[in-house]
Amino acid sequence: MQRRVFLQALGATGLGLTAFRSALALPTSLPAGATGRVLVVGGGMGGTTVAKFLRLWGGAGIDVTLVEPNATYVSNIFSNMVLTGERTLTQLGFNYSTLSSKYGVKVVRASVNAIDPVGRTATLSNGVRLPYDRLVLSPGIDFEPLPLAGTIENKAKIVHAWKAGAQTTALKAQIESMTKADTFIMTVPPKPYRCPPGPYERACVVADYLKRVKGGGKVIILDANPALQAEPLNFGRAFSVTHKDIITYVPNAVITGIDADSMTVTTNSAGTFKGKVINAIPTHKAGALITESGLGLANAPGPNGVPGKFAGVDVLTYESTAVPFVHVLGDASATTQPKAGHIANAEAKVCAAAIIQLLSGGAVNSTPMTNSSCFTPITKTTASWLSVVFRYDPVTRTMMPTGNGVTESLDATSENYEDMLKWFTNLMADTFR
Ligand SMILES: Cc1cc2nc3c(=O)[nH]c(=O)nc-3n(C[C@H](O)[C@H](O)[C@H](O)COP(=O)(O)OP(=O)(O)OC[C@H]3O[C@@H](n4cnc5c(N)ncnc54)[C@H](O)[C@@H]3O)c2cc1C
Missing domain, CATH: 3.50.50.60 (FAD/NAD(P)-binding domain)
Structure with a gap:
């Protein structure tokens, strides 16, 4: 019963447990022949996905460079199970070799230290300055x-x-x-x-x-x-x-x-x-690139009137509302969607499809949908889950939950635990493979 509810929730967006690849925001009519230089900063859940799908959907005319300081990304997802000895950090490591070999993304091992939004360049920690037509930032979070x-x-x-x-x-x-x-x-x-x-x-x-x-x-x-x-x-x-x-x-x-x-x-x-x-x-804030760039990227208001520490974006494209040609994804952005790896992956696909359109003068999808699912181990052998599907609301210009909002499992079961393992394998393959 619960499994059926969950699969129905996913099915609403065409997202099955074993069919991540062609999932959310799958563009049916993206133009061929888009050209341009896209620089992606941060090789985590959002950045890696957008780099991959820009090439997968946009083709060889889009020159994609991913800048990330680490050779291996260590997944936060499942890292609670490292604390109890059920996983190792090595098992949660993902590298960028497929991104380069299969999709032709150029991977540069460095950090981005500064952005020039007028000259449209980013300066790396190794002193190199890289030009961009579109810049995508997915630097994750920092802490107060x-x-x-x-x-x-x-x-x-x-x-x-x-x-x-x-x-x-x-x-x-x-x-x-x-x-x-x-x-x-x-x-x-x-x-x-x-x-x-x-x-x-x-x-x-x-x-x-x-x-x-x-x-x-x-x-x-x-x-x-x-x-x-x-x-x-x-x-x-x-x-x-x-x-x-x-x-x-x-x-x-x-x-x-x-x-x-x-x-x-x-x-x-x-x-x-x-x-x-x-x-x-x-307490969280967006990665330093957003809060310390001096560009006003952290322009979204915070809760209770407190100044915001995250980037305001247009959720049709994830373009910053402060700096044109700069897009911000994942945990660093301020949207109505949760800060989670699954949603960062979904946001990245909406962003990739939009950038392909913007580079070719096409029309951006005006009705994007995203989905966030999260499995939670409750014991060593049982898990629960939540799932929510978001659709763009043109009135509020935000992503709004569809149907009854967040659906959660009715119990923690071993069947959910097995599904959790498959979900993680598919999500990480969809991002890194
Ligand atoms: C304990 C725990 C459990 C979680 N479980 C789940 C779960 O079950 N499901 C789920 O969906 N989400 C889960 N999450 C949340 C998920 O990990 C994050 O939401 C997700 O990683 C956000 O993706 P991101 O791309 O925004 O940031 P990240 O994945 O953190 O990636 C940011 C990347 O940017 C790089 N970077 C930062 N600054 C720069 C710079 N200046 N130049 C170049 N690169 C830079 C970093 O090195 C990093 O690789 C969990 C998180 C935690 C902590």
Whole structure:
């Protein structure tokens, strides 16, 4: 029953579990013979997908260069399972060899340090200046500083592990050092943050690990938000039934201080908490290229009147509303869609199709659709899911959820867990292969 609901949700956009390749935003009438230079910055979920589909759909006339400092992209998706030993970071590594060999994307290993929107060039960390007709930025996120006190050595132990890599390994070691008498504290930042279900997923897999491997323990979630930000039914059940002896969920817990010497977290009104491990996820902002370029790219208003830290874009093309010929995708952009890898992949296809049209003087699709699906391990063998399909609304000029909005599974099951493995394989193949 649940599986059928999920497949129906995906089927609404032609997206099957095994048929990602020709999925969302598939242009049926893209012009042949588009020409131009597109520079893509950031080889993550958004940047790699847009580079691939510009060549796949646009043909050899579009010269595509991808600039990314790392030889291997380490997927954040599934990185919570590295913490509990069910995956390794190596297993989550994806390289750019297919992008070059199969699609003819030029991959440059460097960072972009500066953009000249008038001369339409980008300057790389190696000093090279590359020209563009269209620039696509998908640099992901950066973090605001935490209110952290303590010795330098102790402060270094407070990690977020919200960008898979060295911090993931460090947090794994900290969790392994716990006993059943210990407490794991996790702080959830105010929205918007990447992967809305991600913190609650992490709490579940850590709780499951502590129960299975250590015979017990405590997980305290200090959420700066007033309520669960995703899958309220699934996580509500997971916290109150599946992991009820381990997880305590505290909403409205805005962090005012973290003392790394005494390992205590102080909140505005929810009290003070002490733990053996503190996994503090800081408030998010767009990658430095957006917030520090001096070009006004971070022009979208933030929640509650707070100045924004993400890029305003036209969701028909993902072109910046501040700087022409510059497009911003994925977590760095401010849209009504979640900050997630699946949606970054879908946004990238809308953007690729639009750029092909813009380079050839054609008409951009005025009714794009995107889809976000997310599977969440609740235990070592069960998972839940959510899915939402977005359609462009010409009145608000935003992507609006279709139908009943977000659909979530009715239960965490082993069948969902198997589907989760297939979903991940297909999403990553659609992005990197
Ligand atoms: C624990 C966790 C679990 C998650 N689980 C899921 C999930 O189940 N499903 C899901 O859909 N999403 C999930 N996500 C979210 C997903 O990982 C992100 O939303 C997605 O990676 C965003 O893609 P992006 O292209 O915007 O950024 P990224 O994938 O982070 O890529 C950004 C890239 O830009 C590069 N870069 C940055 N600055 C520069 C520069 N100046 N020059 C050149 N390159 C630069 C970086 O090196 C990086 O490779 C999860 C995230 C976390 C942390």
